[in-house]
Amino acid sequence: MHTLLYLTDLYYQAKGRKYYEEDLFITSQLKEHFNVLIGHPQQAIALSEHTDLIVFRNTGPVSAYQEYFDRFMGIAQEKNLRTFNSFDGKADMRGKQYLLDLYELSYPVIPTVEHFGGISKFPVSDQYVVKLRNGADSIGMEILTHKELFLNNPQDKLIQPFIDFQYEISFYYLNNSFQYALHAPIKEKRWELVEYESTKEDLSFAEQFIQWNNMKRGIMRVDACRQKDGSLLLVELEDLNPFLSLGLLNATKRKLFMEEFISALKKMEAEIEG
Incomplete structure (x- = not known):
């Protein structure tokens, strides 16, 4: 068996989610196929010397250790480490700049600008959402x-109109497959969630962002909001460590997902042997 380094922060407190429960379930399945080593994300550089595959999972916002994470990404690319997700995503993996880029490219994304003067690009709103460029889990968000x-005239932040949507939907993809x-x-x-x-139409909406991101391998979550007129707008494209909410799936779907996940890792393992 090859050794798999599973990076997570078991003690990270996330609103409405229990990271450790999901991680314990996933690793209980992976141990049947790999020698699993569980490590904290800030141990990634040292432990990568002793592993064949690296799975970057529920690690919490990397902004808390941004310098270390950037260094790890650089080493992973330099040494061609086999990471899952691959570190070639263009979305949350790199911060929130992609929201500005996609809006400028006329993708169906929540209107996003980076300075007060830019709000003239979209209809006047009673309220505005201000987000950090490298935020996550609503850290630093203001309404x-x-x-x-x-x-306030916020600088180097993202500004969006407050949208009174119907509900939110998350679409989960593994290696670009829904x-x-x-x-x-x-x-x-x-x-x-249910x-x-x-x-x-929903999947056509989600897949345009999967194709735009063009990530080599990994799990992505497309978060969208359903507007009052029935259309969808992108809220976030999580391409680094999306929480999977596996505990909310029925047993059949959960089993199928884990089979796909393990199969994807096995393909990476085959690259080592080949």
Whole structure:
């Protein structure tokens, strides 16, 4: 068996989610196929010397250790480490710049600008959402009125109109292949999710972002909001360490996902032997 380094922060406190439960389940499945070594993300550089594959999972926001993470990414690319996800994504893996880029390219994304003057590009809103460029889990997010936004004049942050949507949906992909979808029927309770049956139109929406990102391998989560007119807008494209909410899936879907996950890792393992 090859050795797999599973990077996670078992003690990270996430609202509405228990990282350690998901990680313990996944590693319990992986141990049947690999020698599993569990490590903290800030042990990644040292432990990578002793492993064949690296799985980057529920590690929490890397902004808490950005310098170390950047160094790890550099070493991974320099030494051609076999990481899952691969570190070639263009979305949350690199911060929130992609929201600005996609909006400028006219993708169906929540309107996003980087300075007060830019809000003239979209309809006037009663409230605006201000986010950190490298934020996650709503860290540093503010909701401001137009006057407050003008007075604060936030710099080097993202500004979006506050959208009164119906609900949020998350589409989960593994190696660019759709796996399942979950949605939050009560929009104020983002992580109280239930299974969702996607339409062809839904998947067409999600897959344009999967194709745009063009990541070599890994798990991606496309987070979207359903507007009052029924259309979807991208909220976030998580391409580094998306929480999977596996505990909310029925047993059949959960088993199928793990089979796909293990198969993807086995393909990486075959590259070592070949």
